[in-house]
Amino acid sequence: MKFVHTSDWQIGRTFRFADDDTLGALQAERVEVIRRLGQLARQEGAAHVLVAGDVYEHETPTEKTLHQPMERMRQFADVQWHLIPGNHDADTPEGVWARLLREGAVPENVTVHRQPGPVRLVGAEEAWLLPVVLQRRHVLSDLTAYMDEAPTPPDALRIGLAHGSVTGFGNGEEAEHNPVAIDRARKAGLSYLALGDWHGFCQIDARTAYSGTPETDRFGAGGGGGGEALVVNLRGPRAEPEVTRHRTGRYVWKKFEDVTLTNAEDIHALEARVRGVAPDNPGAVLVWLVVSGLLTVDDMALYESTIIRRLSGAVACLRLSGAPQLSAGLDDLERFGPGGAVRTAAEVLLEQAQGGGEEGAVAADALQRLFLFWNEVGGQAA
Structure with missing residues (x-):
């Protein structure tokens, strides 16, 4: 199967150095890039888009900001979008995901994963998604550990989707939060582990990668870069994934x-x-x-x-x-x-x-x- 891997949209993000006109343009482009992601999926023949957390910048966005990404994804009814909460938009009782579901605002082609566990990907033969769900901004335990024992049919494609910091990668206090074992893909027999949190593309190993944000949002290193999405082609549960980078950002x-x-x-x-x-x-x-x-x-x-x-x-x-x-x-x-x-x-x-x-x-x-x-x-x- 083939899918698009993206993360860290952070809809509603503010940039304190920018004037009002520039800020408005940057925020609008973070919404508009969703359309380019949908077009990329269609162009590449990818039936699924996996979003590895931080769809929103804040847990309490305005009504307009709350609905903008949903309405952009709704325009691509032929693409299945899979979302998980990140550290910026954790699945809290009164957070963004509870609001969206309460209002019935999630389109039929969008799945918000609020529970960990194997989920069969519709339209893909024996492909199972193993999502991780953050219910608060920071946790100290590795929530991807359940993947090791998560049951799926023999010879199924096992695809992990998580938001966090790979152990031993990155620096500072943030690297201690939401840890992900560096060898999780191997331990859990994953065909691919799609990660979010790092804002620039980074391939940890052949089966583990950060996609980076699809619209660049910072200067320099330390999670910079971005402006890309990944197209991942899995030819079999043991075949090495074919990962290609595609430019999606405008700025x-x-x-x-x-x-x-x-x-x-x-x-x-x-x-x-x-x-x-x-x-x-x-x-x-x-x-x-x-x-x-x-x-x-x-x-x-x-x-x-x-x-x-x-x-x-x-x-x-x-x-x-x-x-x-x-x-x-x-x-x-x-x-x-x-x-x-x-x-x-x-x-x-x-x-x-x-x-x-x-x-x-x-x-x-x-x-x-x-x-x-x-x-x-x-x-x-x-």
Whole structure:
């Protein structure tokens, strides 16, 4: 049989760094990607889509957010969708799954697995799903252990579906929660173990993999990546699974660290690097720049116009950490003329900036703003 493996949709997720427009677009795309998953299943001839937890970001989503994924899956009546609770949407008494079932909002082609145990996959000869159900956000025991003794017919395809952290994989406190034995597929005689929780694709062994989230949701490593789903082809209970990765995400997230700017050439090179991430569709790129350096007055104006204004308008989101500092001296004050209030204010700010400290940093920023403003108005301000 052939099926699609996906996880960590996290419908309703928020991104604190994003403005309202960007946030709305990112949230909408997390819903829209469900349609692409359905199309992928049809395209590949996969009758089932296995969603390994975290369909929702929160246990108490709004009514609209609650129903959005269900309605998208309803559009693909020829595909059977199998959902399990994750750590973000655990099956609590008043959680999302209880609400959906109470309202009768789950389509006929969607199965919410709320109990562990073998379930025969309709339309597949001797294929059985072994789901794991999280009833609270964190557990310390391995809920996949029941799979070892779960009865299925001889020579059946045994497919595990779980949300958790493979023992020995990942770091930090989170890795201790919802543990999954690294050799569970072998112990339980699984043809394949479909996992969720890690947001980037990761193949643990030939029969165990994390699909990652279908729409990328973070910068950098540590569960980053994503934007994919897996198509898994099982040719027999003992045959090694054929796992292929398929791009499903729209947005590309890219972080540029340690960007040091010292002149105009550096600025133009940075612009080219960012635009080169997706030359044909920069509007689908989210960029995080970690910037430092020292720029002259003219180069600072170029940075402001090229990066802050023009580039931020080209990409979906431009996130900045740090900033280049202004390199200004007495010669630069000639821009303000030989005298006048603006020249006097600039001299005071320059002196304070050169003094350093917190007050100096504030003065340097104010002086930079003054130079940029003066450039914009062409020295015509009173």
